[in-house]
Amino acid sequence: MDTEKFRNGAAYVGGKFVPFSEAAISVADWGFTRSDAVYDVVHVDDYRFFRLKDHVERFEASMKKRRIDVGLSTQEIEVVLHRVVALSGLSSAYVAMVALRGRPRVVGSRRPEDCTNHLVAYAVPWVDVISKEMQETGATLWISEHPRVPDASVDPAVKNYQWSDLTSALFEAHDHGYETAVLCDAEGFVTEGPGFNVFVVKEGRLVTPDRGALPGITRKTILELCAELGVPHSIGPVSRSDLQSADEVFISSSAGGVMPVRQVSDGGALPGSGGTVFRSIREAYWSAHKRPLFSTPVEAVQA
Numbered sequence: 215m216d217t218e219k220f221r222n223g224a225a226y227v228g229g230k231f232v233p234f235s236e237a238a239i240s241v242a243d244w245g246f247t248r249s250d251a252v253y254d255v256v257h258v259d260d261y262r263f264f265r266l267k268d269h270v271e272r273f274e275a276s277m278k279k280r281r282i283d284v285g286l287s288t289q290e291i292e293v294v295l296h297r298v299v300a301l302s303g304l305s306s307a308y309v310a311m312v313a314l315r316g317r318p319r320v321v322g323s324r325r326p327e328d329c330t331n332h333l334v335a336y337a338v339p340w341v342d343v344i345s346k347e348m349q350e351t352g353a354t355l356w357i358s359e360h361p362r363v364p365d366a367s368v369d370p371a372v373k374n375y376q377w378s379d380l381t382s383a384l385f386e387a388h389d390h391g392y393e394t395a396v397l398c399d400a401e402g403f404v405t406e407g408p409g410f411n412v413f414v415v416k417e418g419r420l421v422t423p424d425r426g427a428l429p430g431i432t433r434k435t436i437l438e439l440c441a442e443l444g445v446p447h448s449i450g451p452v453s454r455s456d457l458q459s460a461d462e463v464f465i466s467s468s469a470g471g472v473m474p475v476r477q478v479s480d481g482g483a484l485p486g487s488g489g490t491v492f493r494s495i496r497e498a499y500w501s502a503h504k505r506p507l508f509s510t511p512v513e514a515v516q517a
């Protein structure tokens with residue numbers, strides 16, 4: 215195999231491994247026409263997956279809830295993920311697994327049961343949800359006027375491509391000169407942002423929203439680290455004013471880890487990366503990457 219052409223990006227699609235630039239799906243795929251797909255993203259750092267089992271477990275739970283079955287076992291999915299990273303040769307990679315509804319086997323069918331579900335996976339060079347500079351200075355966070363889609367309509371625990379509210383909020387943030395956005399639900403409680411969970415710290419106590427948010431693997435890691443570090447923490451309601459009057463605010467995503475916020479719209483000054491709780495959690499988060507329990511070396515497995 216000519217491995218050179220896989221450098222800087224390798225994909226698995228239609229049961230084959232191809233260079234990322236050649237990876238394509240049909241325009242008739244419901245994953246494309248209806249956003250009928252679920253996905254997950256795992257970080258590879260220094261040729262090691264971070265919390266691979268957790269990501270694959272969440273991916274399988276998303277598939278189950280959406281009644282998508284790609285016909286592969288957990289181990290087979292993991293083999294595909296190892297292989298795309300190994301082929302790409304990337305030591306630091308953004309590794310996506312996507313389960314698509316696929317195309318109907320019966321021409322013109324409107325029945326999801328008639329579609330052949332399939333797996334797409336790829337490894338590309340690492341991307342962060344906010345720029346490296348902002349990870350030092352802190353991001354600016356616009357509280358969007360656009361409400362997050364209700365949990366009862368789109369289950370936020372299913373990692374999905376229904377991003378229209380998140381994308382509208384991003385445009386709104388950029389129109390107001392902010393880096394990124396956070397959305398509230400119809401009752402005005404904070405949910406999450408485009409690709410990240412949100413945390414507020416007030417008088418040493420950390421809270422992350424209990425609604426409208428993906429149970430992030432980074433969030434899970436942060437909550438576990440809080441327990442170890444003795445930081446009082448909870449998953450609970452966070453109002454718009456809680457966010458605006460917090461002592462510290464930060465965000466989390468596999469795409470960037472734990473990232474500081476230096477300003478929230480209509481809020482007071484925030485310490486950004488100078489926040490005490492933020493600093494201890496960010497340090498603990500990156501140290502946790504070395505724990506054998508969380509770390510899976512990329513294997514040059516044959517698929």
Ligand SMILES: Cc1ncc(COP(=O)(O)O)c(C=O)c1O
Nearest residue numbers: 409410411428430431432467468
């Ligand atoms: C909407 C949304 N919320 C939260 C997150 C953070 O989840 P994780 O920490 O598992 O990457 C993501 C990740 O991409 C996301 O897309």
